[in-house]
Amino acid sequence: MVQSNIIPNWLIKRAYLTPNRPAIFFHNYTMTFQQLFDEAKTVAEKLHHVGVQIGDRIGVLLNNHPETIVLLHGLQLLGCETVLLNIRLQDEELLYQLNDSEAIFLISNEKLIEQHNGLKNQWDHPIISIEQLRQEKEKSFPLTEQFTMDDLCTIMYTSGTTGHPKGVMQTYGNHWWSAIGSVINLGLHEGDAWLCAVPLFHISGYSILIRSVLYGIPVILFEKFDEEAINETLISGKATIISVVTAMAQRMLQQLGNRSYHPNFRCMLLGGGGVPLSLLETCKEKEIPVFQTYGMTETASQIATLSPEDSLSKLGSAGKPLFFSQLQIVKEGVQAKPTEIGEIYVKGPNVTRGYWKREDANRESFTVDGWLKTGDMGYMDEEGYLYIVDRRTDLIISGGENIYPAEIEQIILSHPHVKEAAVVGVFDAQWGQIPMAFYVVKEGKNVDEGELIRLCREHLAKYKVPKRWIQLNELPKNASNKVLKRLLRKWVENE
Amino acid sequence: MVQSNIIPNWLIKRAYLTPNRPAIFFHNYTMTFQQLFDEAKTVAEKLHHVGVQIGDRIGVLLNNHPETIVLLHGLQLLGCETVLLNIRLQDEELLYQLNDSEAIFLISNEKLIEQHNGLKNQWDHPIISIEQLRQEKEKSFPLTEQFTMDDLCTIMYTSGTTGHPKGVMQTYGNHWWSAIGSVINLGLHEGDAWLCAVPLFHISGYSILIRSVLYGIPVILFEKFDEEAINETLISGKATIISVVTAMAQRMLQQLGNRSYHPNFRCMLLGGGGVPLSLLETCKEKEIPVFQTYGMTETASQIATLSPEDSLSKLGSAGKPLFFSQLQIVKEGVQAKPTEIGEIYVKGPNVTRGYWKREDANRESFTVDGWLKTGDMGYMDEEGYLYIVDRRTDLIISGGENIYPAEIEQIILSHPHVKEAAVVGVFDAQWGQIPMAFYVVKEGKNVDEGELIRLCREHLAKYKVPKRWIQLNELPKNASNKVLKRLLRKWVENE
Known part of the structure; x- marks a missing residue:
């Protein structure tokens, strides 16, 4: 045989x-x-x-x-x-x-x-x-x-x-x-x-x-x-x-x-x-x-x-x-x-x-x-x-490394004063894409960008730490309350 | 799996x-x-x-x-x-x-x-x-x-x-x-x-x-x-x-x-x-x-x-x-x-x-x-x-075709007056090797080479039909009565 x-x-x-x-x-x-x-x-x-x-x-x-x-x-x-x-x-x-x-x-x-x-x-x-x-x-x-x-x-x-x-x-x-x-x-x-x-x-x-x-x-x-x-x-x-x-x-x-x-x-x-x-x-x-x-x-x-x-x-x-x-x-x-x-x-x-x-x-x-x-x-x-056309909707590929937004979002959300977070990949001439974070702070609280960066660095590989941070009053969502990352990306592209 | x-x-x-x-x-x-x-x-x-x-x-x-x-x-x-x-x-x-x-x-x-x-x-x-x-x-x-x-x-x-x-x-x-x-x-x-x-x-x-x-x-x-x-x-x-x-x-x-x-x-x-x-x-x-x-x-x-x-x-x-x-x-x-x-x-x-x-x-x-x-x-x-060193002791390879002596020997032995037969491969400048037959005739009988060639042609592909024929009084054998083809080949080479 x-x-x-x-x-x-x-x-x-x-x-x-x-x-x-x-x-x-x-x-x-x-x-x-x-x-x-x-x-x-x-x-x-x-x-x-x-x-x-x-x-x-x-x-x-x-x-x-x-x-x-x-x-x-x-x-x-x-x-x-x-x-x-x-x-x-x-x-x-x-x-x-x-x-x-x-x-x-x-x-x-x-x-x-x-x-x-x-x-x-x-x-x-x-x-x-x-x-x-x-x-x-x-x-x-x-x-x-x-x-x-x-x-x-x-x-x-x-x-x-x-x-x-x-x-x-x-x-x-x-x-x-x-x-x-x-x-x-x-x-x-x-x-x-x-x-x-x-x-x-x-x-x-x-x-x-x-x-x-x-x-x-x-x-x-x-x-x-x-x-x-x-x-x-x-x-x-x-x-x-x-x-x-x-x-x-x-x-x-x-x-x-x-x-x-x-x-x-x-x-x-x-x-x-x-x-x-x-x-x-x-x-x-x-x-x-x-x-x-x-x-x-x-x-x-x-x-x-x-x-x-x-x-x-x-x-x-x-x-x-x-x-x-x-x-x-x-x-x-x-x-x-x-x-x-x-x-x-x-x-x-x-x-x-x-x-x-x-x-x-x-x-x-x-x-x-x-x-x-x-x-x-x-x-x-x-x-x-x-x-x-697109790698997994969510996936960010930065210089050949796969970055999954969910992982980063979890870390940002672990901050006691952060209410919502969304990470998307945006175009970068050198790396192809880089991760960018959007976050919403709990009412009456203040969160410093540097604080979130430190938090991410503590828990995540450096290449996963978002390179840009934007605080919003709320994240755009669809009817079933899912964050519309597409809109966030588009917003950055048109910027 | x-x-x-x-x-x-x-x-x-x-x-x-x-x-x-x-x-x-x-x-x-x-x-x-x-x-x-x-x-x-x-x-x-x-x-x-x-x-x-x-x-x-x-x-x-x-x-x-x-x-x-x-x-x-x-x-x-x-x-x-x-x-x-x-x-x-x-x-x-x-x-x-x-x-x-x-x-x-x-x-x-x-x-x-x-x-x-x-x-x-x-x-x-x-x-x-x-x-x-x-x-x-x-x-x-x-x-x-x-x-x-x-x-x-x-x-x-x-x-x-x-x-x-x-x-x-x-x-x-x-x-x-x-x-x-x-x-x-x-x-x-x-x-x-x-x-x-x-x-x-x-x-x-x-x-x-x-x-x-x-x-x-x-x-x-x-x-x-x-x-x-x-x-x-x-x-x-x-x-x-x-x-x-x-x-x-x-x-x-x-x-x-x-x-x-x-x-x-x-x-x-x-x-x-x-x-x-x-x-x-x-x-x-x-x-x-x-x-x-x-x-x-x-x-x-x-x-x-x-x-x-x-x-x-x-x-x-x-x-x-x-x-x-x-x-x-x-x-x-x-x-x-x-x-x-x-x-x-x-x-x-x-x-x-x-x-x-x-x-x-x-x-x-x-x-x-x-x-x-x-x-x-x-x-x-x-x-x-x-x-x-040598392909299967017995195998004759002639122009890329495999020729097995046993198959040819069976045909030669099917002649009623043939007693023994042995086919070996001998060197040929054009084909690498060609098949050559040695045979022993039964006492008091006569067998013509052309007769054996006709017999082979009837039953075998043309490339398998021996190109040279030699009649012997007996085939060289070892103690256990096995034909010594090695000797037959050597005999042809020294010829």
């Missing part, structure tokens, strides 16, 4: 197939796949020595660094489930995710542990630093030689329109099918190298690691987004593919000026929210091979991407679903006609099987026949090309 | 994704994927009209032609299982395969039906010609929108060391994993086009059809091998990849002379038996990108292929197993050490689940943990690269 549910451990296989190919470039440092495997095995043995057991669920709070890649593969070798934590979150937010996911170890580094020193007192499980691990002894264990497609590989948190963030469960199969769907669309060239300046704790970054070991191509890793250094890499021809969000692409183009990228550079994969047509047109003029894509944590990265031959003729479209995935537009409960706007539903082996321990959310988010309702709005043209 | 066992019907999906890309080039004729789908649907509806039902098992006896490709996809749309028949077989051989496979229709063309006119009288089921189908009405049916990996797609017959040919069951999953394993090794370029001058009824040809629809690249189809026309296509740059066997490569190189192939030509996939090192060295000199590969009907084409970076440094090796497959060398029941010669065992999702209705052969051929014993001999070097 075909065991289509089993795949080899991709790093072990890759190190066996092409041990000497480069796996990671980081500044002037190179690591081969053999070295990556050896180091991942070593770090896994060190983790095992400090008490991590096969199959444990482990939180990881780390910035982009080769050691992070090594660690993430090490956890796969140990058969662990990895909870990827956003380093920009506040202690409170991290604690929620650690507790909710039932992680029993947290791996971070000394700097981040110090920045989040509240965790130590409030979380009952061991926090291990990368620095400490380096000094540890090793304890051998049976390597995870193969992966079962349905086994959980990672959990990444995403917020919803209401309530707490939800853990998106990503299986080995999700990651694997995503990478295979991508290669069939984008192709694979000898000499390919994927530039990663997006966070490894996001699906945009983590998925590059999977593609790297499956395809046998290097990751050119950046600690953080640096348009000058990235442009130099793309001009030199060293990188052939890059994953970006709109804000990154804009800054890159501005810094690039009149120069051109190397002809080897064959794909700027542009995802993560609304893309201004002007940006796409500039790319077209400059012959930058931009491929708009649509994806999310729940689809283990891309689910639709424009094909090479359509990148010019279908400007503004996110393309068609990848080979193994499906898309449909649903309007008032039925499939929309071409060009009709509706909610985007997605399905396929790269789509999450659900939110961690959130049966309620799963019932709400999935149809009985397995379609995930994304909450995003879009339409398909007559030829089946997807156009994104 | 991830449905990793279900894939979309690859042709339907491909026609939806890239309808206007070319699917087939044949002489000056081009067919797009949309046209291929439309025509495949039409032919399937015609078949349905003449009585073919969803899921029926259908024999196909056709030469390379766009209509054959259309038909093979049409049968997949109908959810039929296809038994691919070698057009060079004799009626008797075809009858055996049709009866054994329990096919209930045979699709062929008028010319081949006339050539095999014995079938009509001896086979109880309908024989449909392509020409007749063209005139048929259509009857619609629910298209097979998706494939289940474990479902049977094709059966191809292969002979063993003893007894009748065996039907190798190839599932959709086998074909699919084979194509994915290949793309991860060989890559996929915009503009790729796969030249197919190998028979579509062999796995080498059929697998090109699957890759074409999965990758969205055209097949450049040839009716038969024609080194001049093929060289022109490769010099023009229109084809980027070609599948060949040794005899083809040799004739191509000879015809090529001092000319060079186009730089677009990036892969000559060379399989199907022993490859003389001199051929590889000539390719190296001429900078022809040759990739030696190892595969068989049972592995749905390639299971090991040399990687681009190793094609020069590991000359003579068939490379490492593809990403999802495994290889091991077994000597005296245990895994051989590096450089030690043993039997090649293979495993993976591209490997057949067994021979059709041959529980005995399946028990013999598979280990309890799912390894297929290929019968081929080889070794791995210290770095894990496979070297083929």
Whole structure:
């Protein structure tokens, strides 16, 4: 029988197939796949020595660094489930995710542990630093030689329109099918190298690691987004593919000026929210091979991407679903006609099987026949090309980070003198969108804007703190007393 | 849950994704994927009209032609299982395969039906010609929108060391994993086009059809091998990849002379038996990108292929197993050490689940943990690269066709005056190997060589008829009375 549910451990296989190919470039440092495997095995043995057991669920709070890649593969070798934590979150937010996911170890580094020193007192499980691990002894264990497609590989948190963030469960199969769907669309060239300046704790970054070991191509890793250094890499021809969000692409183009990228550079994969047509047109003029894509944590990265031959003729479209995935537009409960706007539903082996321990959310988010309702709005043209009209009505995407207004509103409302609050995303030239807050104060009370900012900073990652604040006498509402955020946004736009 | 066992019907999906890309080039004729789908649907509806039902098992006896490709996809749309028949077989051989496979229709063309006119009288089921189908009405049916990996797609017959040919069951999953394993090794370029001058009824040809629809690249189809026309296509740059066997490569190189192939030509996939090192060295000199590969009907084409970076440094090796497959060398029941010669065992999702209705052969051929014993001999070097020493001791590979001596020996032994017979493969500059017969006549009897040739021609495909005949007084045997074919071969070589 075909065991289509089993795949080899991709790093072990890759190190066996092409041990000497480069796996990671980081500044002037190179690591081969053999070295990556050896180091991942070593770090896994060190983790095992400090008490991590096969199959444990482990939180990881780390910035982009080769050691992070090594660690993430090490956890796969140990058969662990990895909870990827956003380093920009506040202690409170991290604690929620650690507790909710039932992680029993947290791996971070000394700097981040110090920045989040509240965790130590409030979380009952061991926090291990990368620095400490380096000094540890090793304890051998049976390597995870193969992966079962349905086994959980990672959990990444995403917020919803209401309530707490939800853990998106990503299986080995999700990651694997995503990478295979991508290669069939984008192709694979000898000499390919994927530039990663997006966070490894996001699906945009983590998925590059999977593609790297499956395809046998290097990751050119950046600690953080640096348009000058990235442009130099793309001009030199060293990188052939890059994953970006709109804000990154804009800054890159501005810094690039009149120069051109190397002809080897064959794909700027542009995802993560609304893309201004002007940006796409500039790319077209400059012959930058931009491929708009649509994806999310729940689809283990891309689910639709424009094909090479359509990148010019279908400007503004996110393309068609990848080979193994499906898309449909649903309007008032039925499939929309071409060009009709509706909610985007997605399905396929790269789509999450659900939110961690959130049966309620799963019932709400999935149809009985397995379609995930994304909450995003879009339409398909007559030829089946997807156009994104709006990400989830509420969702604010700021420099590639998802911001859910509900989370911020809860914090503002926790102020004893605030009566009502509404947060919306407004256009920003640098970040795409930024969060902006409207609030109503209880009668006879006074609330200072600075006070609310301090409150938010205390509880929220910095990028979530509203950049503009407006006090109103009351919020605009519809008949059923729902805040009309649309009106608030329009009001700001017309301002 | 991830449905990793279900894939979309690859042709339907491909026609939806890239309808206007070319699917087939044949002489000056081009067919797009949309046209291929439309025509495949039409032919399937015609078949349905003449009585073919969803899921029926259908024999196909056709030469390379766009209509054959259309038909093979049409049968997949109908959810039929296809038994691919070698057009060079004799009626008797075809009858055996049709009866054994329990096919209930045979699709062929008028010319081949006339050539095999014995079938009509001896086979109880309908024989449909392509020409007749063209005139048929259509009857619609629910298209097979998706494939289940474990479902049977094709059966191809292969002979063993003893007894009748065996039907190798190839599932959709086998074909699919084979194509994915290949793309991860060989890559996929915009503009790729796969030249197919190998028979579509062999796995080498059929697998090109699957890759074409999965990758969205055209097949450049040839009716038969024609080194001049093929060289022109490769010099023009229109084809980027070609599948060949040794005899083809040799004739191509000879015809090529001092000319060079186009730089677009990036892969000559060379399989199907022993490859003389001199051929590889000539390719190296001429900078022809040759990739030696190892595969068989049972592995749905390639299971090991040399990687681009190793094609020069590991000359003579068939490379490492593809990403999802495994290889091991077994000597005296245990895994051989590096450089030690043993039997090649293979495993993976591209490997057949067994021979059709041959529980005995399946028990013999598979280990309890799912390894297929290929019968081929080889070794791995210290770095894990496979070297083929000898295909199944007995197997003769002549111009890419597998010839099993046992089948020929049975025919020779059916002559009333023949006492013993042994057929071996001997070196031939044009075909790689040709079959040669040794026979012993019963006491007091006389058998003419021409008589035996006539007997063979009556029952066997022409390519199987021994080209040289030698009468002996007795065959060399070992203690357990087994014919020492090794000695016979050596004797011919020293001659």
